Amino acid sequence: MESKLTEDVGPLAAAAVASSFPLLVYDYEHGDPPEISQTVLSVADGSMRTIRVPEMCDYTCLETPQGLMLMVDTASGSCWLWNPQTGEKTALPSMNGGELPDHCRCLVSDTISSPPNWVSDDDVDHPDSLVLVYDLTRPELLFCRIRGGAGWVKQSYDIDVGIEVPAATGEDEGPIPTPSAVISDMAAVQGVFYYSESRDVIGALFSFADDPEPRLELVTFDARLPTLALDAPQLTVTKSYLLESSRELFLVCLFYIGCTVERIEEVGAYVMDFTEKEWCKVTDIGDAAFLLGPGCFAASCAAAEHGLKSGCVYLADDDNDVHIFHLKDGTRELVKPTQDIPALSREPFWLVP
Template sequence: MEPAKPEVPSPPPFPLLVHHISDSTQALFSISDNTSRAASIPEISGRYFPTSYGWILVLGPPPAWESFLWNPHSGERIQLPDMEEAGDEIPDNKRCACLLSDDVVASPTCGVLIYDKVTPNMWYCRVNGGSRVWLSYDYDIGSMDVPDETCKALVERQKTFNTIASFRSRFYFDESADTIGMLEFIGDGGDQTESQFGDMDVGWVEFPDGSAAADMFMLESGGELFHVCVFYTLPCLDAPSGFAVYKMDFSEPAWRKTDDIGDRVFLLQEVFSASSSCSASECGLKRNLVYWVNSRVDVTCLYLFDLNDGGITTVQPCQGTPDPQPRPPFWMLPAASPST
């Protein structure tokens, strides 16, 4: 009689909050059943960048500088051009973030954007097309005054993309308190592809009484563009005092506060990852919730914002993982369009 084969544990249900125990091992926390499991996933052991569409961009080492999109749910890969000269220019996901302009399956013009949050540099590549290559761009969206290292004086620094999301083949970002910037790439993905910027005036959101600061998140969901604000009250900047969700009204244009996002759950990522959404019913979750990982505290804490009653609850996922972690935690979800 053949010896019994050891049982291979099934993967926990998506979506997952991924914590890094080390560069090669992870802890996967499922918000569907509140369980955590250890894993060792090669695709997220090197340079990788999560996206709001579930696909993860993986960049290989030199000299090949391979690049591909990876579906963590099915294991499917979409090969992209080798990075060549751009390969050694791009920092890892402690400093850079990545967006897809569209659903890679539904859109023949889908593009991949990597952007540096420290310097105004970005890299772009079309997913489909024979002439596609990785292109490097510098951009200028203005400057701002920030405190120097001693916090005794202000110095001028170039602005970079901070709150940004993809929507209808464009990238939208907060340019100023009352202006939304727009970025799109014109061309077939070859060497002559140009970056084109625009902007539109919008009425900015009002802070609740007593709130002195906020973390901002932008995302596309269900064919609409949303802004989520997590508010803080001085002197406590470790725990939020409130939250609000706003939907873009393009007819004005203006941000409109809403307390109903339908059969959806918003998943707010760390500052170097794209925020996303998923179907609540398909994932076995309560609808109309916003999940947010608090990066302002030493121990990772997961907040649940309930749009139905305004309640805020907390969960400490993946207890025992190191803090600070070797890399930022991120949401892993089935690769699909947020619009579905």
């Protein structure tokens, strides 16, 4: 079943759709010459509409867990943050060349919080308010201040992957340096960008507002990744997502048994205890719903206000379906689109309220 294309009539092409956030967006091309359109699924009521959102068709755009989208005009290099629910725009410094990495993710840091106590003393200025783009294929970060910034800053980083490659036999040079790993998942909490450096190490990036130019400082601490408790030892594959909820850092783990990722054995949610530097399992996340997507995208939103099931994890990943996992009782549901989805021009993505 196909739906008729709706012309844009509001911030998200239709005011009726905008009231049904969060939305799962399927981006695809159709027609000759091809035009980009969006089919949007409201997971709250299962409704779907095919629309054309000019902002998503005419510019390069990156969704964020904070509900905003980074928009880049590749021709002029102009950049801004766009709120798809209200249409509000916040101007950003121009981007030289106007090109984003082919595979990247974007975050917007908290603009009002003080840094956690473990990061700095109380008399240190608040963290900077930043837009951060991290490349999924190279160890590079691209960021700018949201207000008052002079331009975008590119910064490389080096993550120690903890692997030493011995030198060739007969040589005395010692271990050969390994290439730096890249950040694959990140969450912005109270002005700090957290990422998983390894299975047992969490990294944190932050920039203070009193710096003349924004620059990211990096610190790490040990925090072992949770594992699935099993009666008999088996090979377990874990896929993890970092996210912010109620100004706390959460981790969601999808546990798979065996060498295949076709079947999720269990879904676990954990909150970071910064005093003990450890992940604490939780089954009650209050009136929150966690939204997971491709590329380790993860966000949180109020459930009741937006017609979602409280205490659930909504997963949209390798297919067009939405998997709903209830954390308290361990049950799960499957929501399938009510209409056929054409071949997509990019992976489905969430628009968060």
